[in-house]
Amino acid sequence: MSFDSLNKNDLSFWLAYIESLNIKEIELGLNRVIQVAQNLGVEAVADKTIMVAGTNGKGSCVAAMEVILRDLGYKVGCYTSPHILRFSERIKLDGVEIAEEILCAAFLAVENARGDIKLTYFEFTTLVAFQIFSKRKLDFALLEVGLGGRLDAVNIIEADVAVITSIDLDHQEWLGKDRESIGYEKAGIIKKNRPVVYGDSNPTKSVLATAESLISKVFLKGRDFDHQIKTEDKSFDWSGGADMNKNISGLPIPNLAIENVSIGMQALSVAGIEIDVKVLRSSLRRLYLPGRFEKCVDALTGVSVILDVAHNPAAASMLASNVSRELSINHRIKQISVVIGLMADKDVRGFIAELRPFVDSWYVAGFDDPRAMPVKNLAACLDNEDRIILPDDRTFLECYNQACADLYSYQKKEAGSGGLIIVTGSFLCVSAVQESVKRNIKP
Secondary structure (H helix, E strand, O other), X not given: OOOOHHHHOOHHHHHHHHHHOOOOOOOOOOHHHHHHHHHHOOOOOOOEEEEEEOOOOHHHHHHHHHHHXXXXXXXXXXXXXXXXXXXXXXXXXXXXXXXXXXXXXHHHXXXXXXXXXXXXXXXXXXXXXXXXXXXXXXXXXXXXXXXXXXXXXXXXXXXXXXXXXXXXXXXXXXXXXXXXXXXXXXXXXXOOOOOEEEOOOOOOHHHHHHHHHOOOOXXXXXXXXXXXXXXXXXXXXXXXXXXXXXEEEEEEOOOOOHHHHHHHHHHHHHOOOOOOHHHXXXXXXXXXXXXXXXEEEEOOOOOXXXXXXXXXXXXXXHHHHHHHHHHHHOOOEEEEEXXXXXXXXXXXXXXXXXXXXXXXXXXXXXXXXXXXXXXXXXXXXXXXOOOEEOOOOXXXXXXHHHHHHHHHHHHHHOOOOEEEEEEEOOHHHHHHOHHHEEXXXXX
């Protein structure tokens, strides 16, 4: 296919083009990607590569490592997915999203290199990231696995350190029906004689067995590294390191889940990074990742809003834990409303059960995606005692606006009482309200 000069320099064209390619949305396997990577001449993406797989927490783990490495003076490339607002969020160099002209040039390079080889959207964009990174002299590439691990496109790179954040039930259609099967797929990123950092408090036999068969040393949460939150002074202690003999006390609690930050710290130590404690403290205070228990205010009403991309029960459990901690800090919060939409293949009842103890009202919303669960089906997963607001034929944003207006009215009537709107269930839910909130934390 030939492209005119206008199309070649238009990112929206490329994104529409790769969505139109005639191949299944998800098609696991590495042969196609390896062939195109060879045609591109992509063999390595950085001096050292850390690859992160897991059911939840991958993006937070990558974000923590990125900030720490940058603050220590290293050149860093990051590849994550999905994005919330802009495609360029997926590919960053030294913390900066890739410029459109660089992206377009990489898309064209991949298109020319693939010939007749069919690629999925994710495979194409992964090769775009690798093409960009391979042309820079990066100290580190931080790569987030898209789905699973063993057959994921990212896994064509030989990672120096493999990280597995957690194993929980999600994407069973592709990865297996139980944690052991899913663990086997995620353990596919482990390479022979190269270390693996495993952050699951309930490790699967499949991950441990894979590491043992590859003679890969495992650094296990709770055994080789760990953290302890000290609520009295709002800090945490961390222990671990490559020799498991490092102890750091009184670290500031970051705006991301400490569990994932701790995993990232261990991965950097295993990769040979000597972390300066003064730099680390500064890095933790600056940690930020959109859509991960992100505190905002609604631009119109001024009510407090939390954006969280949790989309399975394990992530909902983490969200619930964060809400509980927020309630212990802010005693004015008397009303919590959740604006929720979920994909049809998720464990909706399990997700809802994790949040139910904290929720006063459920605003059940739909969004424009063929995989989304219909609004009435989602509402049917709630119990009779749940207070359900079901705006008919309204967009997700309209539903969010109603929730904010209702909370604003409540706060005016109940002097001294506050409330909270939580937007959750999918990256698409958070994306839908991006332009309607003001952020308390700037990236």
